[in-house]
Amino acid sequence: MTTLTRGPEAVRLPAPSPATRPRGRWVTIALFLLPALVLFVLLVVAPILVAFYASAFKWNGFGGLPTDFIGLDNFTRLFGTEIFGQDLWHLAVLVLLSVVIQLPFSLAIAMLLNQRIRGRALYRVVFFAPYVLSEVITGVLFSLILSPQSGMANQILSVFGLDSEWLANPDTVMPSLFLVMTWKYFGFHMMIYLAGRQNIPNELVEAAQIDGATSWKTFRHITLPLLGPTIRISVFLSVIYTIQLFDLVWILTQGGPSHSSETMAVTMMDWGFKRSQVGYASAISVVMFLLSLVFALVYQRFVMRRDLEGATTSMGERR
Amino acid sequence: MIHRRRRTPRSSTLPLHAIAWVVGAFVLIPVVYALIGGFKTTSELSGNPFGLPRTWETDNYTDVLGSGTFWLQLWNSTFIAVVTTVLTVGVSALAGFVFARFAFRGRELFFTMFTAGLMFPFAVAILPIFVLLRTFGLLDNPLGVILTQAAFGLPLTIIILRGFFRSIPGEVEEAAIIDGCGPFGFFWRILLPMARPAIATVSVLAIVGSWNNFMLPLVVFSEESSWTLPLGIQQFQGQYASDTARILAYLVLAMVPALGFYAIAERHLVGGLTAGATKG
Numbered sequence: 001m002t003t004l005t006r007g008p009e010a011v012r013l014p015a016p017s018p019a020t021r022p023r024g025r026w027v028t029i030a031l032f033l034l035p036a037l038v039l040f041v042l043l044v045v046a047p048i049l050v051a052f053y054a055s056a057f058k059w060n061g062f063g064g065l066p067t068d069f070i071g072l073d074n075f076t077r078l079f080g081t082e083i084f085g086q087d088l089w090h091l092a093v094l095v096l097l098s099v100v101i102q103l104p105f106s107l108a109i110a111m112l113l114n115q116r117i118r119g120r121a122l123y124r125v126v127f128f129a130p131y132v133l134s135e136v137i138t139g140v141l142f143s144l145i146l147s148p149q150s151g152m153a154n155q156i157l158s159v160f161g162l163d164s165e166w167l168a169n170p171d172t173v174m175p176s177l178f179l180v181m182t183w184k185y186f187g188f189h190m191m192i193y194l195a196g197r198q199n200i201p202n203e204l205v206e207a208a209q210i211d212g213a214t215s216w217k218t219f220r221h222i223t224l225p226l227l228g229p230t231i232r233i234s235v236f237l238s239v240i241y242t243i244q245l246f247d248l249v250w251i252l253t254q255g256g257p258s259h260s261s262e263t264m265a266v267t268m269m270d271w272g273f274k275r276s277q278v279g280y281a282s283a284i285s286v287v288m289f290l291l292s293l294v295f296a297l298v299y300q301r302f303v304m305r306r307d308l309e310g311a312t313t314s315m316g317e318r319r
Numbered sequence: 320m321i322h323r324r325r326r327t328p329r330s331s332t333l334p335l336h337a338i339a340w341v342v343g344a345f346v347l348i349p350v351v352y353a354l355i356g357g358f359k360t361t362s363e364l365s366g367n368p369f370g371l372p373r374t375w376e377t378d379n380y381t382d383v384l385g386s387g388t389f390w391l392q393l394w395n396s397t398f399i400a401v402v403t404t405v406l407t408v409g410v411s412a413l414a415g416f417v418f419a420r421f422a423f424r425g426r427e428l429f430f431t432m433f434t435a436g437l438m439f440p441f442a443v444a445i446l447p448i449f450v451l452l453r454t455f456g457l458l459d460n461p462l463g464v465i466l467t468q469a470a471f472g473l474p475l476t477i478i479i480l481r482g483f484f485r486s487i488p489g490e491v492e493e494a495a496i497i498d499g500c501g502p503f504g505f506f507w508r509i510l511l512p513m514a515r516p517a518i519a520t521v522s523v524l525a526i527v528g529s530w531n532n533f534m535l536p537l538v539v540f541s542e543e544s545s546w547t548l549p550l551g552i553q554q555f556q557g558q559y560a561s562d563t564a565r566i567l568a569y570l571v572l573a574m575v576p577a578l579g580f581y582a583i584a585e586r587h588l589v590g591g592l593t594a595g596a597t598k599g
Contacts, residue, residue, distance in 0.1 A: 025421070025423075026423075028417075028421075028502045028503075029417050029421055029423055032413040032414065032416060032417045032502075032506075033413070033414050033417050033429070035409075035410045035413060035414075036410045036411060036413065036414035036433070036473055036477065037414075037429070039410060039466065039469060039470045039473065040432075040433065040436065040470055040473050042451075042470070043444075043448065043451075043466060043467050043470035043471070044436055044439065044444065044470050044471060044473075045432075046447070046451075047443075047444035047446075047447035047448045047451060048439060048443055048444050048447075050447035050450075050451075051443055051444060051446060051447050054446070054447065061446070061449075061450055109338075109339075109342060112335055112338060112339060113339070115332070115335060117332045117335050117336060117339070118332075118336075119339075120339075123339050123342075123343065125585060126343055126346055126347065127342065127343070127346055128585075128589065129346065129350075129578065129581060130346060132527065132577050132578065132580075132581040132588070133531075133574060133577055133578075134530065134531035134533065134548075134549050134577065135531065135533055135549075136531075136533050136548075136549035136550075136552050136553055137549075137552060137570055137573055137574055137577075140552055140553065140556050140566065140570060141349055141350075141353055141567075141570055142349065143556070144563055144566060144567065145349055145352065147563075150364075150365045150563065152349075152352050152368050152369075155368045155369075183345070183346065183349070187346075188592065191589050191592065191593055192592075192593050195593040240438065240440070243440060244440035244441065244442045244443075246442055246534055247533045247534060250533075251533075251553060265440075265442040268442065268445075268446075269442075269445075269534075272445075272446045272449075273449075273538060278446055278450070281446055282446055282447075285442060285443040285444075285445070285446060286443070288440055288442060288443055289439065289440065289443040292438055292439070292440050292443075293438065296438045
């Protein structure tokens with residue numbers, strides 16, 4: 001393609017500018033698109049295809065492409081393990097806790113900071129700050145704070161005669177993990193809600209108040225429905241993130257104690273890198289991929305459909 | 320009107336402030352605990368977790384700052400973040416320009432392919448990427464992390480930049496062409512300078528994404544000399560497991576660049592993230 005620029009026809013064509021000349025136009029398009037295309041195909045598309053391919057083989061990751069074809073055996077083996085069922089259960093628990101606790105909490109805080117209270121700009125900056133810190137910093141910080149022997153959390157609780165084993169006990173590890181996730185991520189969802197709230201015309205809210213609606217009724221019947229698209233997106237992001245949750249779990253618990261906080265990504269890394277069963281680990285990553293894909297398609301088809309049509313508000317048109 | 324009056328007196332915002340303070344305490348206490356804890360000895364920390372230190376021990380901080388490893392990791396993180404950002408934004412700007420200003424067959428197909436990349440969990444590709452990087456000898460090479468991060472950063476960056484490029488009126492392009500600009504001249508001399516706010520936003524997102532990345536450096540870098548800060552922190556925790564105060568000092572020092580960057584780029588970061596979220 002690149003040689004075309006030096007070809008004689010390119011010079012002979014009488015058109016006034018390269019952008020309107022058909023062949024020169026294609027050269028421009030190709031040259032501008034090529035770097036992104038090469039990078040994306042080589043490091044995003046191809047690896048995902050290879051993951052699919054490798055999932056049908058017994059493979060330790062060495063010696064070129066895999067050769068020991070075993071069909072769907074990796075998948076039947078995976079679905080038969082107890083750990084995989086636990087991974088799915090942990091995913092369900094975290095999604096449920098996020099949707100029932102974390103996101104409503106973020107929404108409430110966003111509504112609070114939408115009021116004219118003094119210092120709200122500062123509150124916003126502070127509440128969002130944990131999102132900027134890396135998962136590793138967050139994880140290490142909380143593994144120290146939640147340490148059963150000398151951690152800060154138990155030292156506070158001991159004043160009230162309470163304590164907890166936090167991450168060290170299979171019964172408390174998931175709520176503890178969720179606590180850390182909330183600390184880190186509620187500010188992000190709060191910011192999304194705040195941005196969504198600012199797109200709602202204040203006239204609507206004021207009109208309701210003049211008609212005598214209480215703050216709760218205004219929220220329930222005006223703000224909440226108009227925030228619908230924003231809320232649906234934040235649920236979507238939360239689920240997609242939880243499906244591939246890795247960093248925090250790896251730092252906090254490595255999936256333990258005895259797999260009680262393991263996620264699919266942790267299981268995959270465990271088999272792929274610690275035990276060099278790359279074929280089997282690829283099967284896990286394929287399941288993660290399909291789970292994300294099916295969720296995204298179903299969610300967009302059935303839940304976000306109304307938003308994409310943009311029937312009642314201008315929110316839909318922005319996408 | 321009377322109803323509204325009754326709700327506005329200052330006393331009525333007190334419960335709101337109370338809630339905000341409780342949430343603020345939830346957010347800040349861990350960070351403040353780390354900051355002050357770094358000035359204590361570990362033995363004092365277990366007996367006196369909240370109070371100010373009896374004597375302000377600076378050893379934990381000065382030891383970390385005096386060791387070469389912290390600075391090396393800081394440099395590695397910075398280098399990788401900067402090169403990743405330049406590459407991601409440069410390549411995306413070229414592609415976004417074509418997607419925004421050219422009509423050609425297959426455009427929507429290619430664009431959909433890139434946007435679909437937003438939904439691919441990075442973890443899905445990590446094993447093949449590892450094998451691929453090993454084949455090309457890019458393990459323990461910053462390029463292995465940089466190229467991969469850039470590739471996965473393309474979808475969001477292209478979407479945001481394309482949206483911005485499209486908002487620039489066609490008259491500007493026509494005027495540029497009449498004045499003798501080719502497509503690249505228009506892109507380089509007119510479009511990019513006009514798109515500065517959008518470029519700033521996507522750059523900030525790329526920097527933060529690279530800075531905080533853990534999974535990819537974890538599998539690519541085995542030699543300590545190439546470690547980034549997240550890897551260094553994790554290793555430091557393992558090495559000084561019983562010396563809590565020292566780990567706290569390391570954490571606090573590692574937080575400083577991220578929080579400092581947040582202070583400078585808060586507007587772009589929040590704007591970019593919420594725009595990215597609502598466009599996904």
